[in-house]
Amino acid sequence: MSPMTSATLRAAAPESAEDRLLADVSAHATNLPPSGIVELMNYGRTREGLIPLWVGEGDLPTPAFICEAAAGALHRGETFYTWQRGVPELRAAIARYMTRQYGVAETPERYFVCGSGMQAINIAFALTLSPGDEIIIPTPAWPNAAAAALTRGAKPVSVPFAYGPDGFSLDFQRIADAITPRTRAIFINTPANPTGFVASREALQTLLDLARARGIWIVADEIYGRFYYGPEGRAPSFHDIMAPDDRILFVQTFSKNWAMTGWRIGWIEAPPVLGPVIENLVQFFTSGVAPFMQRGAIAALDDGEPFVAEQIARARAGCDMVADPLIATGKVDLVKPHGAFYLFLSIPGQEDVRRLALRLVDEANIGLAPGTAFGPGGERFLRLCYARGEGQLREATARFVSWLERNV
Template sequence: MNLSRKGLSISPSATLAIDSKAKKLKAEGIDVVGFGAGEPDFDTPVHIKQAAIAAIEAGFTKYTPASGTMTLKEAICAKFKKDNGLDYAPANIVISNGAKHSLVNVFQAICNPGDEVIIPAPFWVSYPEMVKLADGVPVIVYTTEEQGFKFTVDQIRQAVTAKTKAIILNSPSNPTGMVYTREELAELAELAVEKGFYVVSDEIYEKLIYDGKTHVSIASINEKIKAQTIIVNGVSKTYAMTGWRIGYTASTPEIAKIMSNVQSHATSNPNSIAQKAAEAAISGPQDMVATMVAAFASRRDYMVKRINSMPGLSCVNPNGAFYVMMNISQLMGKELAGLKIQSSDDFANVLLEKANVALVPGSGFGIDTHVRLSYATSQENITKGLDRIEQFLKQG
């Protein structure tokens, strides 16, 4: 029997694949240093966990409305007002099972078969697959390290066609860590309004910014672009709550209604207990966020300095998130541990097998000359892992 052609066209997540392989080696007793999955190594703050325990003890374990509780929606609206200067009402908000689920809902809500979604590369590995799942067509716009991994508005203008439905904006970016300025966002907003396409703004890393940079939501530029922007955010990265699976969107009531309807049939409501925990995270003390950011900044500085000191490797300094894109182009065509390096996958595999270091090949992000390292791990692991990479390269 024939299986789904759409399903067969979907590639597995490159980040989760390398993480799974590394965990398998660890289970076999091998000491693997993992730079793979983007997950803060901090524990969820105590007051958030206590809110979840209180929810359980109070019997808050039943279904909630499909698009989330009113109290969490109100907390999210207050967050948007305080952090981003944006006015939203609960009717604009849909709460889902993580920001990834939110993104799937977005494309299900806005895409018709053949609609094009512009995706700047390097991109998060799931974006193109999510678009394809919604019968959309990913249109990749490639950026370079020389341009700071940022697209220009001229590049986007050239990619726009009569079929363009949206562009994905991810700032701070996974995997590059780049951050768009207000001026750059204003140029994109002007083009989006002129051409009439949506901006899907993935702002999951908004609080993880360094070097005095600030996060600007493109929806805050003006009311016209706000009406064409769908913001995606969540609690996983900011509050070390990856396993709690709470994400949310802010959009027009019309789009929110469609996403709510889709979700009601796909998953029903997000976890009731995790919603109470998310409410505590968003509305409660924020001091732990500053502690995390300071630690990430210190680890980033160390990682960037070490990488740029190794022959054959280099990287640019990311301003946000917790990733470094390591340039391995000088190693292409060379032989390491008996294997000729012809791709980022080759480099990642040989490094895992011979040096017991797990990182993510850039091929999944649309840039095969680089690999991604996450510094959302302890300084001890970072030092040990970079020591192994340096020693491995010296051995050739």
């Protein structure tokens, strides 16, 4: 597959019928950046024996008890249109889960089921961004948030993280300076993909104070909140410091905690007064989520704690298993992360990371994502997902170390 950039998608001087057709497509669609991760996946997807560490996804399929709950509902005929806000039993299960994890009041009416965390972001952006509005996104960041803003005709404003010997940190002054009269929101992902950054409680308070003072929304992506390697059981959360009517929209997913990446189911948490608006947006985006999938999600929340605990322990061990040998080579720049399940590393002297990622497919049979996919500040990095089993991680690490010894 050749690289698809907006330059190649939109021919400067349309000549063929295909070029003319493409020239008739909305610039909001053709100017979208292609996913630098999908490009790599498509490039290497069918390679024999390749170990894929490029996407934010583990190697475990969804646990059987979750699949069985969904399959049972399918066979019982739960195949009709359902509540646009999510089936009441799932909203109640989410509320119980959030109460257990975050000590918040059990209020099902704050939670709205939607068709992936990605759709939760689109709903949050539809709530906050009109065409021409701006949203601040600290980068490097998972690229889909910025792209979702672009699909709406809004403007994502990148504010690079500071980077030092301790890794990435938020630069509050640059964030404050980036706020303009068109700024409606700030997108905060913590623990963060791809950097492994985790905002402290103090950092969250600083952000909240800033958002309150400047009248902007916070879109909080805390989907890796439980993949946290500090002393506490989970990462600090806006739930720890917020008031109920703060302008915070949480986007959430079942993908990571419960190994349900392929399902496309998540939720958005918002003040209940937004319920009718969110219900409308769900209706007009995809018209709800399969009820049989929602039964699987209920099982995940109610009975999934042993699995989640195992996933987190596995990720913690996986981080050491990959990071320590790579650091020992002396050939990579890598700060061990505090949360999420990615290493974000650079190789001094190897600046063209898209080409580097393609080479690692061809020469080491491992799939990493190029940092260019994650916006300003990511240009010289590679992202490696370590949410896999010991066998694959040790083999992938050996291949990578060997490649480094040969080539760097």
